[in-house]
Structures are given as C-alpha cells and as structure tokens.
Amino acid sequence: MTKVLITGANSFIGKNFRRFSQYRDIDEVSLRNNCPEDIDFSRYDVVLHLAAIVHKSGKISESEYMRVNSDLCLRVAERAKASGINHFIFLSTIKVYGESVNKEVRNEESVCRPDDAYGRSKFEAESGLSKLEDEQFRVAIIRSPLIYGEGVKANMLSLIKLVHVFPVLPFGKLENTRNYIYIENLVGFIDRIIETNASGIYITMDEKAISTTLLVKYISQSFGKKVYLFKLPEFIIGAGTCLVPGIFLRLFESNEFDNIKTLQILNYIPPYSTEEGIRRTVRSFLATKSSGK
Numbered sequence: 001m002t003k004v005l006i007t008g009a010n011s012f013i014g015k016n017f018r019r020f021s022q023y024r025d026i027d028e029v030s031l032r033n034n035c036p037e038d039i040d041f042s043r044y045d046v047v048l049h050l051a052a053i054v055h056k057s058g059k060i061s062e063s064e065y066m067r068v069n070s071d072l073c074l075r076v077a078e079r080a081k082a083s084g085i086n087h088f089i090f091l092s093t094i095k096v097y098g099e100s101v102n103k104e105v106r107n108e109e110s111v112c113r114p115d116d117a118y119g120r121s122k123f124e125a126e127s128g129l130s131k132l133e134d135e136q137f138r139v140a141i142i143r144s145p146l147i148y149g150e151g152v153k154a155n156m157l158s159l160i161k162l163v164h165v166f167p168v169l170p171f172g173k174l175e176n177t178r179n180y181i182y183i184e185n186l187v188g189f190i191d192r193i194i195e196t197n198a199s200g201i202y203i204t205m206d207e208k209a210i211s212t213t214l215l216v217k218y219i220s221q222s223f224g225k226k227v228y229l230f231k232l233p234e235f236i237i238g239a240g241t242c243l244v245p246g247i248f249l250r251l252f253e254s255n256e257f258d259n260i261k262t263l264q265i266l267n268y269i270p271p272y273s274t275e276e277g278i279r280r281t282v283r284s285f286l287a288t289k290s291s292g293k
Contacts, residue, residue, distance in 0.1 A: 001025050002194060005044040007036075007076050008051030010125035013091065013186065017048070020187040023194060031279040036075040041083035048089045049073055053118070055153075062117040069121035074128040081137045083216035089140045089193055092126055094179070094203065096143060099254045103177075107258045108143075108201050111122055125200075142190070145205050145257070146250075148277065149183025150284035155250065156180075160285055163219040163227060171216045172229030176254040181276025185270035192268045202266070203259035206274045212251050218275050222282035233278055 004023050006014045009030035018026050021249050028038055041047065053060060053068045077088055089253045097106050098115040112248075114120040133139040148156040164171065179191075183205055189204045210218075213229060220227040232252075240248040249255075263269070 001166060001245065002044045002193070003027075003044045004162040005029060005041065005047055007031055007039075007047060007049045011050050012149075013147065013183070014048075015049050015151065015188050016149060016183045017137055020184050021128070022191050031072060031076070036072070039079065041080045041085050044085060046089065047076070047080045047085050048085045048091070048190065049076055050091055051076075051089070056230075060117070065117040065121035066124060069118070070124035070128065073125040074132070074161060076195075077129055077139075077200075081132055086136055087138050087140070087194070087197060087199075088129070089190065090121045090125065090129055092141050092143045093119065094121040094143050094145050094255070094257060095213050096126065099249055099253070103254045103256070105256045108203055108261050111149050120159065129290060134197065138197060140193045140194070140198050141201045143201065143203045145179040145181055147181050147183055147186055148221045148281050150281060152183075152281060156281070158284075159216070160219055160282060161218055164223060164285075166227070167225075167231065168228045168246065169216060170232045171212050171226050171251070172231040174213040174231070174252060176252060177256040178212070178250070178254060179209045179257050180204040180215075180277075181205045182270070182272050182274065182280075184280075185277065187274055188271060189266075189268055192266050196266060199264060200265070202262040203257050203267045204262065205257060205259060206268075206272075206277065206289065207270050208274065209256040210274055215274075215278070222279045223286075 004026045004030040008029040096112045098113040129139045
C-alpha cells in the first residue's frame, strides 16, 4: 500500500486530500512544529509538499515568502531524497507565469515571469527541485490556478459572500477568461500523479476557462437567487486596475491556460464541471453558515 506524507498540516488542500483521495494511508506533519531534518521520511513512498504562505498580505516580506515557500521546501526535499523517498510532489501555482499579456494563453512550456513575491518564491522552489531530481528522486510540479471547494477561504469565499449579500453587482457582460480548479478535481489529479509515478511540470484546472460573469451566475444560481449584473465602464476598470491591480486583474482581466500536454501525458479528465463544483461549494457554505461555525 502506498504511504503518503503531507508536509504542511491542517491546510485546505490537505484536509480535502485526506477526505477524497483513493489513497488511505496518509499522514500529515507540521513544519511549524518540526524541522525537516527531524522528520522520519523513511516510512513513506510519496511526499506531497503543501506547506506555504499562500495569501497575499502587505505585512509579509518577500524574504519571508522565500524562506517558507522556497527555502523550507528545498530543505524538505533534500531530507526526503536522503531518506530514500523516490516521489516528491510539489504544489506550485500558475502565478509563476505572472499575469497574462494581451490575453496570451500559456501552457506548460511557456516562459515564467512571476510578478509578485508569491509567484517568485514558488518559481524559486521549482528551480531548486529540478536540480535535485534524478532517476531515484522523481519530482512532479503541479501549477494550479485558484482552488475552490468545501472550506475554501480568501478570494473565492469573498466572492461567494458578496453574491450572497448583494442583489446588484458590477460583473455584467464580461468576456474575460480565467481558469479555476475544484478541490475534488485537484485531488483526483494528485492521485493520478501518484498512480503513474509521474514527474515533470503539469498544469491542473477545471475543463474550461470561464468569465467572471459566468462564475457569478453559477454562484447566484447555486444560492437559488437572481442577481442583477451591470457592466462597469472601461475607464473605471482601467482606473481600478492601476490603483488596486490585485483585485481588478482577478475579476476583470483574462488569464487563460492550455494544459493539453498535461492531459495527454496523464490521461486525466476532471470529473466535475466548474458549475457542479461551485454548486457543491455554495452548499457547503450554506451548511456552515446555518450551523453557526
């Protein structure tokens, strides 16, 4: 039986991986409370490295992103390799590419130009891992877009709350395209990586990119409510993109990817559509809200 060790305890992805993965012999270890050098990796077949600073904050310095997302990752990988682990899976991000220019569609082989500390720290980790890889130590790098599902927080949760509260929102007639991935699709993807002992760089995402307009419609339909969507004037979107690019780029601009190479190599088709994934996410949100948790 394949034994999996998750490095990084109590994460959104880790909790769902333990819940939905076909692999049942799974342990977690906290890297807040344990140094990589003190962890006994020898009992495991696969390391799934999830520990990271994920959400942006002006209070977090670039050096701290590098310390946690890159340096700590490489310490874990070095220790795992020395202990005889032969399969290391690293959850990276499409942020390593930076934001799209002129609606370009990127793929696994596109040039990476990370434009924030999070993306740069993940790309540094990827580069370090590639140097550690050999025939006995296989490294799979998973570049993921925004992940959503039961227990999601941060940006997707904020949008769900916004749609839940307000009947009128400025997301009408948008033609942008962005990729997302439902957590159970991601878990199935990781399972496939383990099953095939795959190495290399992969992009994982739901089957189709969608606009923010369609995403908001999926959320409102899941709530069973009608939301009126109006289109913001272009000059307001432009001004907002200059003043608060982190928010406006995610909501109003395109950032689409092509992962046909990944799908061909792994022969994996996500089992859930974005519409179904959003429905399940909203259902979980309502259940949590009604229970008062």
